[in-house]
Amino acid sequence: MPTRTPVLAAWTPAFVAEAVAATLEHAAAHGLHQAARDIARSHGLSPATVEEWVSRARAVQAAPVPPDLLACHTCARSMILIQLPSCGRAYLCAPSCGRTPVPADEIRDAVAAVILHRTPHLVPPGKTTQAASYALGPIQRVTVGATGTDLHITWRAVSRQITGPMMAMAQRLHLAQRHAAHNTPERAIDVLHSGLLHIDPTSSRLALDTATARAATLLATLTSGEPAAALPWAQWGHRSLRHLLRDPTNPDVRAVLRVLAATHRAAGNLTAATDCYSDLIRHHTQADGPYALPTLAAQATLAVVLYEHGRQEPARQLLARTIADHRRAHPHHPAVARMAATLYRMHSTATGPPGHPTHSAMTAMPGTGRTART
Numbered sequence: 126m127p128t129r130t131p132v133l134a135a136w137t138p139a140f141v142a143e144a145v146a147a148t149l150e151h152a153a154a155h156g157l158h159q160a161a162r163d164i165a166r167s168h169g170l171s172p173a174t175v176e177e178w179v180s181r182a183r184a185v186q187a188a189p190v191p192p193d194l195l196a197c198h199t200c201a202r203s204m205i206l207i208q209l210p211s212c213g214r215a216y217l218c219a220p221s222c223g224r225t226p227v228p229a230d231e232i233r234d235a236v237a238a239v240i241l242h243r244t245p246h247l248v249p250p251g252k253t254t255q256a257a258s259y260a261l262g263p264i265q266r267v268t269v270g271a272t273g274t275d276l277h278i279t280w281r282a283v284s285r286q287i288t289g290p291m292m293a294m295a296q297r298l299h300l301a302q303r304h305a306a307h308n309t310p311e312r313a314i315d316v317l318h319s320g321l322l323h324i325d326p327t328s329s330r331l332a333l334d335t336a337t338a339r340a341a342t343l344l345a346t347l348t349s350g351e352p353a354a355a356l357p358w359a360q361w362g363h364r365s366l367r368h369l370l371r372d373p374t375n376p377d378v379r380a381v382l383r384v385l386a387a388t389h390r391a392a393g394n395l396t397a398a399t400d401c402y403s404d405l406i407r408h409h410t411q412a413d414g415p416y417a418l419p420t421l422a423a424q425a426t427l428a429v430v431l432y433e434h435g436r437q438e439p440a441r442q443l444l445a446r447t448i449a450d451h452r453r454a455h456p457h458h459p460a461v462a463r464m465a466a467t468l469y470r471m472h473s474t475a476t477g478p479p480g481h482p483t484h485s486a487m488t489a490m491p492g493t494g495r496t497a498r499t
Contacts, residue, residue, distance in 0.1 A: 138217050138226045141207045144168055145182045146219030148175055149333070156369060157333050182206050183333070184293075189214065189233035191261045191290065193323040198270045198277065199224055216269065224271075231273025233257045239276070240264075244284055258290035261322045288319040295336040301343055310347050317344040326361035331368050335377070338365035342381045345388055352392035359388040374412040379405060383423075395434040402427040416454035421447055425464050432471055444468045 144164055151160035161179060165172040182205040183192055195204040197218030204216040206229060215226035237256035240248060244263040248256045260267070263284040268277040289297065297320040304313035317340050324332075324341075332338040342362035345355040363381045370378055386401030402423055409420040424447040432440035448464050455461075 138207050138215055139221045139223075141178055142205055142217040142219050142221050144170070144175055145178050145205055145207070146202075146221075148179050149182075149219070152333055153331060156371070178207070181208055187214075188258075189229045190236050190257045190267070191323065194260055194264065194267055195232070196266055196268045197222060197224065198268045198275075201268075204269060227269055227273045229273075232267075232269060232276070235274045235276055236260050236264075236267060239278060243280075247284060247286060255291070259287045261285075261290070261319075262287040285318065285322065286315070287322075288315045290319065292316075292320070293336075294320055294334065294340060298336050298340045298343065301340065301347075305343070305347060314344065314347050317341075317347070321358075324361075326357040331361070332365035333369075335366060335369055338362050338369060338381070339377070341365065342384050346384055349388060349391055352388055356388050356392050356394075359385045373404070374408045376412070379408050379412070379419075382408070386426075390430055390433075395430055398430050399427065399434065402430060416450055418455065418458075418460075421451050421454070422460070425460070425467075429467065437471065441468065441471050444471065 148157070148160045148164045151163055155163065157179070158176075161175045162172045164170075165175040168175075181187055187208075188206055192206075193203060195216055196202065197204055200218055200222035202218045202220070202222070204227075205219045206214060207217055207226070208214045214229035216229055216232060217226045218224060234257075237253075240256045240260055240263065241253060247262045248259050252259070263281055264278055265281045266279040268279075269275070270277065289300070292300070297316055301313040301316045304310065304316065320340060321337075321344065324330075324337075326341065332341070339362065341358045345359035345362060348355040348358075359381075363378075363385045366381050367373060367378050372378060373382075382401060382405050386398050386405060389395075389398035389401055406420060406423045406427065409417060409423055413419060424443060428440045428444035428447065431437075431443065444464060445468060448461060448468065451458060451461050451464065
């Protein structure tokens with residue numbers, strides 16, 4: 126039996142906020158597209174209508190203040206932006222606690238005034254009319270009272286300069302990739318940090334889109350020199366993308382797993398790195414076969430990690446088997462010579478402590494990542 130779409134009058138701000146909030150909550154377990162379909166069915170709506178509401182609520186370009194910045198003073202829930210044909214933009218807590226919607230422009234003007242009074246240096250020249258867009262730099266949370274001027278602000282301990290506050294995440298990711306390709310990683314890191322400031326990578330809340338998950342992974346890659354800081358982003362990016370794509374053999378999921386494995390290794394978490402590389406080998410094998418270059422490269426790296434972990438004999442056996450398979454499947458490939466040199470060092474030297482020349486040589490090994498990317 127076909128569902129009946131409610132008349133426009135039924136789409137009150139509270140109704141829209143409830144639908145959007147329920148969709149976002151459902152998306153954490155089922156993905157955004159499926160969540161929109163489920164909520165639309167339960168409310169007798171068109172999925173396209175619900176998806177439009179969610180898109181509007183999450184759109185950076187449409188937001189008077191950055192998404193996820195506002196919280197309701199009454200119930201402490203996050204507030205979302207709603208806009209209906211019959212009224213202007215307004216903020217309402219999600220799900221609604223029964224409060225009156227607060228005009229969005231009123232909140233924007235109040236936040237802008239606070240920014241320009243306390244941290245005017247964070248707003249670039251000529252951008253004062255967009256001051257509220259830079260709020261995530263100095264402000265961690267804005268709790269909204271009964272009106273748009275009744276604001277309780279939690280300031281960051283250290284303010285950050287925001288790059289491109291109105292930029293959508295897909296655009297932000299593309300720009301960061303360009304900066305990284307042009308050997309300006311510092312600019313790429315600034316672009317990514319600006320877009321991820323509202324996210325806590327240690328929380329259970331995952332990304333709702335692949336661009337955000339990939340941005341977190343790229344940030345982990347670019348900050349790999351500080352593995353303790355990079356690891357939460359690598360973990361969050363992998364969890365998010367695997368949840369969104371729901372296929373561990375997907376090339377993008379395997380790519381972020383490789384970043385996670387390398388970050389664990391750089392952080393000295395060799396047990397976790399071993400587990401990640403083992404998973405990566407299994408997924409490469411399922412997708413490309415046991416003798417594909419990515420599979421063999423991951424095996425070679427796993428052998429080195431095992432050796433660093435003090436498991437010398439299994440490491441030698443795995444690397445020797447990988448070399449033999451590599452020679453059969455890819456004769457004359459340059460990676461074989463590098464792997465053979467590493468195996469020779471495994472047999473001829475003992476593992477030293479971190480910082481020991483032997484340890485450094487083994488850590489630098491495979492070189493297979495350049496010729497057979499995992």
